[in-house]
């Protein structure tokens with residue numbers, strides 16, 4: 344048995360890792376009879392066959408029922424010192440039944456094929472067996488692309504649109520609580536908080552180890568209102584990151600409370616999309632899986648909460664189409680198409696309960712196609728909004744490819760795509776030919792919003808200047824508040840951090856009145872390759888000047904190379920995040936730290952699994 348100190352670096356939760364090895368809470372594995380039989384399987388899980396053997400061993404336990412499965416996994420988690428006991432217990436009680444259901448539903452053999460569900464589950468849980476190819480699937484379209492696509496002409500003065508994301512509000516944030524704790528978020532009183540006075544007491548407006556206090560979210564909404572947007576988009580994630588405690592009741596009240604706060608503070612319409620907010624976190628069941636309909640409460644809550652902005656027809660779609668909707672921006676030829684990206688997210692463990700390949704879980708892609716076809720037929724333009732951008736290693740490689748097919752087909756209709764999730768200020772470019780990544784071939788760009796939560800840099804939101812007729816983005820500005828400034832705890836002040844047009848325009852040679860087109864963003868990546876100063880500026884911008892990760896190196900596999908490669912990867916098969924088969928995610932140095940943070944899903948089953956059994 345490995346010692347509980349074999350813990351590793353996980354950039355998202357450094358505190359958790361550095362302190363969880365304090366062996367004070369270790370329970371004896373002697374109390375866990377089934378752990379004995381697992382011993383051979385849980386040692387040295389360092390390649391794909393070993394991961395399949397591990398899953399197979401757990402499958403035998405799952406077949407005897409959820410309870411023994413949960414007991415065993417919890418004993419191992421606590422016994423190996425993987426996380427605090429309350430975190431192990433809470434998380435496995437929540438996510439364990441889904442994993443047990445998966446293991447009972449699929450076949451796992453040492454020769455499971457690279458495209459098998461078993462291998463995909465190893466990828467999601469442990470970062471092993473990652474080199475599976477895209478499963479070929481041609482997305483069906485109701486009509487071929489028009490031979491003479493509509494030309495959209497620009498006329499008027501730009502309108503302004505706010506983009507907020509990843510607010511992660513902790514309604515139990517407690518001023519004076521410990522901000523230097525052993526969990527993924529601090530600044531609240533946990534059941535096992537020590538009685539001693541805190542070493543770092545939480546101050547009123549936030550801390551980089553804690554999710555957002557309500558006061559910080561209010562302050563951002565007030566600033567957005569002051570800037571007077573025509574409308575706002577919100578790309579998801581409301582609930583805080585104490586994933587081992589979150590239940591349906593909390594998710595429901597948190598979502599309702601933030602809907603009410605946005606309604607109270609913002610006078611213009613808001614077009615929101617769902618994030619990972621469910622219970623357990625990230626878990627959205629497929630309707631065809633005969634599982635419980637356990638995310639319907641999220642769809643019902645947001646259908647009711649969003650109706651005031653998106654109107655009844657779209658609210659009904661939220662309820663009946665698994666959280667996605669299409670809505671008209673009042674008085675404009677623009678439709679917002681919001682997609683629930685959780686059905687393409689590797690960490691949604693409901694997606695692994697069938698050996699039969701599922702090209703379009705819950706029909707989200709089919710919905711997207713219908714909504715874009717309707718926009719094309721009406722001569723409208725569309726913006727796609729969603730939580731998770733599709734280019735990173737945390738998105739299913741298959742659905743990312745299929746989404747790209749939809750983009751290629753409707754590229755004349757799609758005027759913008761907006762996401763969140765990474766907590767970072769980033770972009771991802773789509774090409775008509777990914778083997779020839781040129782400005783001419785750049786056909787789409789996903790703009791990724793920074794987060795409010797201070798856990799990954801300074802709190803920020805984006806503001807776009809948008810052409811009122813083409814709905815193309817003319818400028819993208821980031822506003823931020825600096826948590827290190829002395830006045831922040833008294834009253835956060837928000838300032839313009841930078842404008843993409845002002846800062847990047849001259850570097851690219853962008854002519855006046857031209858939009859920030861996909862070609863512009865491509866040319867900016869060329870500038871980054873050639874101009875180290877410009878690239879380092881971007882690298883600082885990613886986290887709004889807080890918690891900056893050094894990033895250098897022009898050769899394959901080095902950080903700068905990987906980062907630029909990822910900017911050119913709207914499809915996840917094209918990113919440079921994927922490790923060689925058999926390599927643990929954790930062996931990848933700086934690039935891994937970066938991409939791990941990008942793919943940050945907080946404390947979840949995968950993080951726990953890798954930490955327990957990975958090498």
Ligand SMILES: *[C@@H]1O[C@H](CO)[C@@H](O)[C@H](O)[C@H]1NC(C)=O
Pocket residue numbers: 523542543
């Ligand atoms: C945080 O807590 C740890 C463990 O209790 C302690 O060793 C460390 O000094 C604290 N850090 C600060 C900045 O007080």
Ligand SMILES: *[C@@H]1O[C@H](CO)[C@@H](O)[C@H](O)[C@H]1NC(C)=O
Pocket residue numbers: 509511580581582583584585586589619620624764765766943944945946
């Ligand atoms: C959701 O995802 C975010 C990353 O976007 C992560 O920080 C958080 O812990 C996750 N869980 C919840 C409940 O929000």
Ligand SMILES: *[C@@H]1O[C@H](CO)[C@@H](O)[C@H](O)[C@H]1NC(C)=O
Pocket residue numbers: 636639662663
């Ligand atoms: C699941 O939700 C769908 C959509 O609202 C509904 O039609 C269906 O009846 C629900 N199923 C169960 C078992 O509750």
Ligand SMILES: *[C@@H]1O[C@H](CO)[C@@H](O)[C@H](O)[C@H]1NC(C)=O
Pocket residue numbers: 776777778779
């Ligand atoms: C894509 O680009 C590659 C490299 O330039 C080229 O060989 C290939 O023919 C192109 N494919 C298409 C469909 O144009």
Ligand SMILES: *[C@@H]1O[C@H](CO)[C@@H](O)[C@H](O)[C@H]1NC(C)=O
Pocket residue numbers: 782851852853857860862863866
């Ligand atoms: C991108 O660069 C190419 C090649 O230098 C140039 O022809 C094109 O006009 C540029 N496009 C934009 C939008 O900057």
Ligand SMILES: *[C@@H]1O[C@H](CO)[C@@H](O)[C@H](O)[C@H]1NC(C)=O
Pocket residue numbers: 850874875876877878880
């Ligand atoms: C490189 O970028 C910096 C700003 O980041 C700019 O000041 C400088 O002029 C650029 N150099 C060249 C050669 O374009």
Ligand SMILES: *[C@@H]1O[C@H](CO)[C@@H](O)[C@H](O)[C@H]1NC(C)=O
Pocket residue numbers: 825826827828829887888889
């Ligand atoms: C934030 O404030 C600190 C302390 O005043 C300062 O050192 C830092 O440069 C500021 N960061 C940004 C991005 O302005």
Ligand SMILES: *[C@@H]1O[C@H](CO)[C@@H](O)[C@H](O)[C@H]1NC(C)=O
Pocket residue numbers: 872897898899900903904907908
């Ligand atoms: C990445 O590294 C490879 C090999 O050194 C090189 O061919 C490629 O141009 C680099 N890409 C970028 C974007 O720097």
